[in-house]
Amino acid sequence: MQSEIAKFLSLVLTSFSLLISLAVTVAALGVSAAVLVGLGTVAFTVVVTVAGVWLVGTRTRSRYAEQVMAMARETESMVDTSTEALEPELSTEVVPAFQDIGVERTREAILEMIDKLDLPAEKAQKERDFVARVAADKSLARRDKVERIVRHFASKRVADWDPPA
Amino acid sequence: MRFTALLPALAILVAVVVPLAEPPVGVASTANPPARMQASDRSADDRTREVAGAEGVARLRISPVALSVVVAILTVAIQLLLKLGSRQPLPGKRHGLVREDLVWWLDWVVAAVVACLVLGLSTARDGGSFDAVQFLILGFVFILGLGGIPNMVRLYGYDLTSEPPALRTLMGIVVPNLAGALILMGTISSGAQLGG
Numbered sequence: 044m045q046s047e048i049a050k051f052l053s054l055v056l057t058s059f060s061l062l063i064s065l066a067v068t069v070a071a072l073g074v075s076a077a078v079l080v081g082l083g084t085v086a087f088t089v090v091v092t093v094a095g096v097w098l099v100g101t102r103t104r105s106r107y108a109e110q111v112m113a114m115a116r117e118t119e120s121m122v123d124t125s126t127e128a129l130e131p132e133l134s135t136e137v138v139p140a141f142q143d144i145g146v147e148r149t150r151e152a153i154l155e156m157i158d159k160l161d162l163p164a165e166k167a168q169k170e171r172d173f174v175a176r177v178a179a180d181k182s183l184a185r186r187d188k189v190e191r192i193v194r195h196f197a198s199k200r201v202a203d204w205d206p207p208a
Numbered sequence: 209m210r211f212t213a214l215l216p217a218l219a220i221l222v223a224v225v226v227p228l229a230e231p232p233v234g235v236a237s238t239a240n241p242p243a244r245m246q247a248s249d250r251s252a253d254d255r256t257r258e259v260a261g262a263e264g265v266a267r268l269r270i271s272p273v274a275l276s277v278v279v280a281i282l283t284v285a286i287q288l289l290l291k292l293g294s295r296q297p298l299p300g301k302r303h304g305l306v307r308e309d310l311v312w313w314l315d316w317v318v319a320a321v322v323a324c325l326v327l328g329l330s331t332a333r334d335g336g337s338f339d340a341v342q343f344l345i346l347g348f349v350f351i352l353g354l355g356g357i358p359n360m361v362r363l364y365g366y367d368l369t370s371e372p373p374a375l376r377t378l379m380g381i382v383v384p385n386l387a388g389a390l391i392l393m394g395t396i397s398s399g400a401q402l403g404g
Binding site: 059135 | 382398
């Protein structure tokens with residue numbers, strides 16, 4: 044209950060702050076100029092922020108793919124080290140980066156990664172089936188689907204894969 | 209080349225080009241104002257022209273919009289540069305930047321508070337007068353904003369199902385940044401007017 048009140052209050056305070064800020068802008072510049080300035084500010088902020096999210100996300104996803112492929116090709120002892128290196132940022136960086144692009148594009152990216160892994164055909168098909176099954180699972184939320192897929196390939200189970208000849 | 213290396217260049221470009229694009233306020237005219245015009249009737253622009261003309265100095269005027277953009281870009285660019293320079297690159301990455309580094313609302317709100325104080329102090333120092341009500345309203349914006357946005361980010365901005373909690377893109381990064389930018393815009397718009 045307290046948490047709900049705190050949530051509500053935080054939204055009300057922020058909204059009032061922004062409304063007054065807009066009113067101050069209108070009072071200072073006039074309506075037409077304030078509308079232009081407001082739209083410009085919103086456009087600038089959204090574009091710059093989304094560009095930043097896209098850039099950081101792209102690099103994070105490509106690094107994840109590199110890490111997973113490196114794990115698949117290393118010896119078992121190296122696998123443990125690599126997994127540990129990746130684990131701290133899985134929750135805060137990698138999973139959100141994949142959640143940003145959605146289930147479908149995550150599925151495509153992972154399938155592309157599986158193709159590059161040079162796994163034996165049977166194992167590769169097993170992994171593709173896993174991805175398809177999770178992506179189609181209606182009992183899971185969109186975020187959970189992405190997280191399950193991403194975590195699967197970052198897990199130590201990857202060590203079971205046969206290294207390429 | 210690191211992508212953030214482009215940001216300061218862009219900021220400098222904006223800082224130089226935008227003011228030049230604005231019409232400079234009178235540089236040449238030293239002529240006396242028309243006799244029928246009383247001193248009290250003269251606009252701030254007229255007085256600025258006189259002072260600038262008398263000193264032979266070109267005074268450039270920058271619009272509140274351009275000023276907001278310059279402040280916003282410079283704040284972000286300098287902050288990113290300092291983070292790039294001070295952090296160890298993450299394993300396998302060429303830099304140490306993470307999603308948390310895209311949270312710019314903090315810097316923009318701080319820049320707004322500082323800009324407001326500086327404008328107020330400089331106006332007072334120059335013997336000018338400013339609208340106290342407008343300053344109080346801005347103070348109210350800061351109090352509400354500084355009380356609301358951090359709590360909004362804490363309560364809505366994190367995915368608590370993951371361990372450690374992950375910053376959400378929309379409610380943790382985009383919306384707070386938007387709020388910070390709008391507060392900066394309001395402050396600079398009214399502050400630029402107050403400062404003449």
